[in-house]
Amino acid sequence: MAAVLTRNIIKKFGEVPAISGITLSVPDGEFMVLLGPSGCGKTTFLRIICGLERQTSGDLMIDGNLVNDIPPRARGVAMMFQSYGLYPHYTVRKNIAFPLRTQRVPGPQIEMKVEWASHLLGIGHLLDRRPRQLSGGERQRVALARALVREPTALLLDEPLSNLDAKLRASARQEIKQFQQRVGVTTIYVTHDQIEAMGMGDRIAVIDHGRVRQVGTPATIYDDPADQFVATFLGSPPMNLIARNGGYLGFRPENFLPKEMADDGNTTEFSFHVDRSEYLGSERIVYGRIKGIDGNQVITAKLPPAHVAAESIRPGEWCSFAVRNGALRYFDKDGQRTGRH
Amino acid sequence: MVAIAEPVAKPVSRFRFVLDRRDVLGAIFVAPAILYVLLLVGAPFLLAMYYAVSAYTIYDPSWRFVGMANFEQIVRNPVFLQTLGNTFLFTFGSQLLGLILGKFGAFLLMRPFPGRRLVRALIILPWAVPVALATVAWEWMFDSLYSVINWTMIAVGIITRSQAPNWLGNPHLAMLCVIVVNAWRFFPFAIVVFLAGITSVPQDVIDAATVDGAGFWRRNYQIILPMIFPIVAVGLIFGIVFTFTDLSIVFLLTNGGPVNATSVLGFEGFQVGILSGDVSHGAAISLFMLPVLLFVVIGRLRFIRGREI
Numbered sequence: 001m002a003a004v005l006t007r008n009i010i011k012k013f014g015e016v017p018a019i020s021g022i023t024l025s026v027p028d029g030e031f032m033v034l035l036g037p038s039g040c041g042k043t044t045f046l047r048i049i050c051g052l053e054r055q056t057s058g059d060l061m062i063d064g065n066l067v068n069d070i071p072p073r074a075r076g077v078a079m080m081f082q083s084y085g086l087y088p089h090y091t092v093r094k095n096i097a098f099p100l101r102t103q104r105v106p107g108p109q110i111e112m113k114v115e116w117a118s119h120l121l122g123i124g125h126l127l128d129r130r131p132r133q134l135s136g137g138e139r140q141r142v143a144l145a146r147a148l149v150r151e152p153t154a155l156l157l158d159e160p161l162s163n164l165d166a167k168l169r170a171s172a173r174q175e176i177k178q179f180q181q182r183v184g185v186t187t188i189y190v191t192h193d194q195i196e197a198m199g200m201g202d203r204i205a206v207i208d209h210g211r212v213r214q215v216g217t218p219a220t221i222y223d224d225p226a227d228q229f230v231a232t233f234l235g236s237p238p239m240n241l242i243a244r245n246g247g248y249l250g251f252r253p254e255n256f257l258p259k260e261m262a263d264d265g266n267t268t269e270f271s272f273h274v275d276r277s278e279y280l281g282s283e284r285i286v287y288g289r290i291k292g293i294d295g296n297q298v299i300t301a302k303l304p305p306a307h308v309a310a311e312s313i314r315p316g317e318w319c320s321f322a323v324r325n326g327a328l329r330y331f332d333k334d335g336q337r338t339g340r341h
Numbered sequence: 342m343v344a345i346a347e348p349v350a351k352p353v354s355r356f357r358f359v360l361d362r363r364d365v366l367g368a369i370f371v372a373p374a375i376l377y378v379l380l381l382v383g384a385p386f387l388l389a390m391y392y393a394v395s396a397y398t399i400y401d402p403s404w405r406f407v408g409m410a411n412f413e414q415i416v417r418n419p420v421f422l423q424t425l426g427n428t429f430l431f432t433f434g435s436q437l438l439g440l441i442l443g444k445f446g447a448f449l450l451m452r453p454f455p456g457r458r459l460v461r462a463l464i465i466l467p468w469a470v471p472v473a474l475a476t477v478a479w480e481w482m483f484d485s486l487y488s489v490i491n492w493t494m495i496a497v498g499i500i501t502r503s504q505a506p507n508w509l510g511n512p513h514l515a516m517l518c519v520i521v522v523n524a525w526r527f528f529p530f531a532i533v534v535f536l537a538g539i540t541s542v543p544q545d546v547i548d549a550a551t552v553d554g555a556g557f558w559r560r561n562y563q564i565i566l567p568m569i570f571p572i573v574a575v576g577l578i579f580g581i582v583f584t585f586t587d588l589s590i591v592f593l594l595t596n597g598g599p600v601n602a603t604s605v606l607g608f609e610g611f612q613v614g615i616l617s618g619d620v621s622h623g624a625a626i627s628l629f630m631l632p633v634l635l636f637v638v639i640g641r642l643r644f645i646r647g648r649e650i
Contacts, residue, residue, distance in 0.1 A: 050552060051551075051552070052548055052551060052552070072551055072552045072554075073551075073552070073553070073554030073555075077552070078552065079548070079549070079552045081545040081548060081549060082545070083543065083545045084545070084549075085543070085545035085546045085548060085549030085550075086546070086549075087546060087549075087550075087564060087568075088546075088568060089567045089568055098550075098553050098555075099553035099554055102553055102554030102555050102556075102559060103554055146549075146553070
């Protein structure tokens, strides 16, 4: 039985459609990531699951119960906000205890649960401080503790890492994922960052303009994109798409290699003019144009740093590049994935 | 050998760029305000202090120094003690009522409804309307014969003609009237202060409280109001200072009556010092406001600092 199940959720703000029919099922214990660009409706969707917004139509079931008309506090969900939403005038202890106080949990039990939650997140030594005396990472852990103290059916996270600096983000990502695996709570995580999504999600739902484009494991989404949007949204640099035979042919930069490197018999060749090359240490990004394709379209190739063939690529030259046929992806004129054409 | 003329540095006048200097320009801009405070507040204050320890009246303009005699005479006067009590009652009663009305008004004005913009503009009127105009209107509303309040109550059947209260003639009711009028004048200011505070609370905190299970009352009283307390406290300081020193409403509505029931310090000081001509005693009465105000302002500011979010 799914912990969270949505059926054809539609949300309109006046005449403006924010969500145009999302049906999603999140099994118990899964880490589901909602990935999409800004404004695609993922945060609105999360807020609908939480109960802070009401959907225009569609059903929402949490733990098997229909919760359309039930207020947030009775749904069994807990949310962690982008800027944490800690109560600035309360100590950490009272922040974590607040959700239990609203449920009128008896005092000794509150103490116990606060201790448990704070130990789980390693913030036991911070209980008597106020939020303004904590660092970004510590505040995040307090917000998590406050969310978990009620032992919710589903934990909802709204871009929790976007307020952290880049270095802290990587370690926080690690912590959250490990922590979720240890506790086993069903988690729905919203982000626009594909690295976070690929690194943390058990499954990813790619959302664009209020619709789910594809749901699948990171590997499926990356290797088998259902449409052009998913194909170009994931991957950095994004997938190269060239017009071919009334549709599009796509290949990822890491599969677009000098002929000598890609040669295993079954390849498609291109004549590639190198315009510019960027050496990034762990890889080399080469920008250029393909013969026969529109001169304004920039094609990227991602090469490993230290191969002989890679080092012989110089700007201004025409080289022979190739892609393994198994790495080619075909899309029709509407952007939907098709077989070979 | 040819003597090469050395270029002579032309001396730049020291005053040419003087207005570009921040300290100079700043001083020039602030000077009128400081002058204002010194001339219209500082000088009268010093004069009042002098008058209070002299025996100056307009009938006998003597600058004879009498020490604390004026203060002792005032304190022994029972009317003065009543005045002091009235002032506190008036101040805290009207502030409390104004705050409560302001808080509810702010919450009502937060939710969108048709005509909200108009209401928000009109709500400032009690604060903005000249006090004399407003008080005369209220005087008619409290009139013993023509009170519209009494008329309404009689028409609805709550009371009969003979039971109609004499608002300004009854000592307790008169104080209530004065408190109500002052609260009415103060509550738009309170609404603005509360609105400013409430809208400054981050939406995430309110959402978090909703998800954590806080209903309307808990959200307001345990989350929002404590968070905006510093802003409200500053507004309250303004309100207390203005009300404590105010004489206009008492002067216009009840003239201190009936029988000193609504006499407040500002009014009494004016009455004794200006209307009756006893400048030295009037000054002493006025100076009684100073320690209380200082205490209130300093106390509040320290309290706020301790609770800064």
